[in-house]
Amino acid sequence: MMIYADNAATTKMSRAAIDAMLPCMERDFGNPSSLYSIGQRAKELLEQARADVAAVIGAAPREILFTSGGSEADNQALRSAAELGRRSGKTHIISTAFEHHAVLHTLKRLEKEGFEVTLLDVHEDGLVRPEELQAALREDTCLVTVMFANNEIGTVQPIRELGAICRAHGVLFHTDAVQAMGHLPIDVQADNIDLLSASAHKFHGPKGVGFLYARKGVPLTNLIEGGAQERGRRAGTENVPAIVGMAAALKESAANMQANAERMTKLRDRLIRGIGEIPHAALNGDAARRLPGNVNFCFEGIEGESLLLLLDDRGISASSGSACTSGSLDPSHVLLAIGRVHDVAHGSLRLSIGEDTTEEEADYIIQNVKEAVEYLRSFSPVWRDLMSGKSSFIL
Numbered sequence: 001m002m003i004y005a006d007n008a009a010t011t012k013m014s015r016a017a018i019d020a021m022l023p024c025m026e027r028d029f030g031n032p033s034s035l036y037s038i039g040q041r042a043k044e045l046l047e048q049a050r051a052d053v054a055a056v057i058g059a060a061p062r063e064i065l066f067t068s069g070g071s072e073a074d075n076q077a078l079r080s081a082a083e084l085g086r087r088s089g090k091t092h093i094i095s096t097a098f099e100h101h102a103v104l105h106t107l108k109r110l111e112k113e114g115f116e117v118t119l120l121d122v123h124e125d126g127l128v129r130p131e132e133l134q135a136a137l138r139e140d141t142c143l144v145t146v147m148f149a150n151n152e153i154g155t156v157q158p159i160r161e162l163g164a165i166c167r168a169h170g171v172l173f174h175t176d177a178v179q180a181m182g183h184l185p186i187d188v189q190a191d192n193i194d195l196l197s198a199s200a201h202k203f204h205g206p207k208g209v210g211f212l213y214a215r216k217g218v219p220l221t222n223l224i225e226g227g228a229q230e231r232g233r234r235a236g237t238e239n240v241p242a243i244v245g246m247a248a249a250l251k252e253s254a255a256n257m258q259a260n261a262e263r264m265t266k267l268r269d270r271l272i273r274g275i276g277e278i279p280h281a282a283l284n285g286d287a288a289r290r291l292p293g294n295v296n297f298c299f300e301g302i303e304g305e306s307l308l309l310l311l312d313d314r315g316i317s318a319s320s321g322s323a324c325t326s327g328s329l330d331p332s333h334v335l336l337a338i339g340r341v342h343d344v345a346h347g348s349l350r351l352s353i354g355e356d357t358t359e360e361e362a363d364y365i366i367q368n369v370k371e372a373v374e375y376l377r378s379f380s381p382v383w384r385d386l387m388s389g390k391s392s393f394i395l
Contacts, residue, residue: 002315003361007202007293008151008179008352009319013245014204020248021206024241032238033229042240049247053211056254057196058187065212065220065230066243070178070199071102072223073212076234077195078106078145080214080221081172082115085142091115092141094133097337098122099147100176104333107145120146124339126155126285134165143172148180148196152334152350153285154294156184163192172218178202178210182253183261183291194218200242205249209242260355264292267353267362271295274366278373280386280395284335284348295351298340300395301383302347302376310372316365319350343382344394 004012024045030038032046051061067073078093085091095107097119107117118136120128128146137144144166149156159175166173174195177186182203188196195218199210214220226235253260272283272295280300299307304320311318320332331345340348351365377383385391 001361001364002317003357003365004317005351005353005357005365006317006319007354008154008291008350010201010207011204011354013201013206014249014252016252017200017205017245017249021241021245024244028240032240033227045244046238046240049243052247052251054213056186056250057181057213058189059213060216062231063213063216065214065233066238067210067212067234068208069201069210070100070176070197073197073199073210074100074102074176075106076212076220076223077174077197077214078103078110078143079223080219081143081145081174081195082110082113083221084172084219085140086115088142090140090142092118092138094118094120094136094141094144096120096122096128096146098126098150098152098334099145100151100178103145103147103176122155122337125289126150126153126334126338127289128157128162130158130161130165133162137165137169137171141169141171143174145174145176148175148177148186149184149291149294150285150334151179152332153296153338154179154291154352155285156180156289156291159193160191163194166194167192179291182250183257183293185257188213188215200246200249203249203253205246206242209239209246211246256355261292264353264355264357267357267359268292268295270359270362271351271353271366274363275369278370280393281373282344282395284338284340291352293353293357295353297349298335298344298395299347299349299373300344300393301380301386302373304346304348306376307347307349307369307372310375311368314368314372316368319352320348341394 028041030042032043050064054061054064093115111117120132146157146162148159163173172194176197178199181198194215196213201207220233224235275297282298284296331342335345386393
């Protein structure tokens with residue numbers, strides 16, 4: 001049996017996305033900036049995709065800027081808000097300790113440029129407390145950036161409440177919605193969102209394309225200069241096939257969101273119950289306020305990398321955290337942020353199931369995770385010390 005359980009890293013492209021893209025490569029291949037008919041047909045497809053994406057999140061088409069993905073959108077959102085703040089003498093930014101590195105690394109760069117950054121605690125349950133955001137706001141705060149749903153432990157933040165606090169204080173609110181888009185309902189108006197980042201390959205679209213929502217009236221700072229594309233905010237000929245594929249995938253995901261979420265949540269909870277039977281294992285993040293397809297556990301006495309290799313031998317593709325940092329030997333910054341100690345954080349497993357995951361596959365995962373953990377512990381010196389009482393259990 002072959003089971004793909006790493007949809008948080010990337011998803012398989014949907015048939016709808018592929019079918020939408022093919023005509024853009026075979027027939028409607030023109031440059032959308034051209035005046036002749038082939039180019040204008042590509043322009044029409046580009047603008048229809050913009051309207052389709054905007055409609056899913058309750059935005060206006062002109063508020064959608066196409067990018068190469070979530071990381072670029074995060075960078076442009078943060079740099080734009082920071083530049084706008086600097087102009088009015090506001091150089092304080094609030095975020096969280098478990099953001100994606102596209103946000104955290106950009107914040108580090110902004111600190112070197114004179115900005116002050118406050119990182120909110122996400123607590124053991126992986127959730128931001130609105131009252132703590134309220135307390136952290138200052139007169140010179142120019143931006144709050146909090147991810148919609150965490151890419152590793154899947155916890156879903158109280159975005160609407162956080163956005164309302166920012167709106168009441170006149171502070172721009174950005175959310176990295178890369179993991180949430182297509183899986184959770186998002187309404188940028190009701191959720192009080194000023195800036196939002198998304199990436200197509202997380203909801204069955206192609207890789208290398210995403211979008212930035214910027215509320216009307218929020219000026220953007222260019223990251224790429226050289227042309228008038230995207231209303232002068234991102235130079236370079238638009239990747240029309242990928243953009244059209246992204247719009248098709250997002251429309252399909254939105255149309256099936258409720259049914260998919262209900263089904264995946266049942267399987268997610270089945271996995272949590274089964275894997276939770278393993279001694280000295282702990283679920284990371286709140287059990288209920290999490291993405292429908294996300295399961296993340298720590299196991300005492302093992303290394304996550306070894307567990308992944310054993311599961312791969314048994315046909316299960318999983319992860320120990322973000323694919324962006326999978327080559328690192330350091331424990332996940334997300335797990336450290338929720339209070340896991342280094343030794344425990346090293347023994348983590350992230351399972352992110354998809355819409356086509358079955359009950360049979362979920363049970364196969366549970367069985368094999370149990371067997372693999374038991375096997376790895378059987379020759380682990382760390383586990384031997386724990387069992388003998390030489391060391392103390394943490395979980």
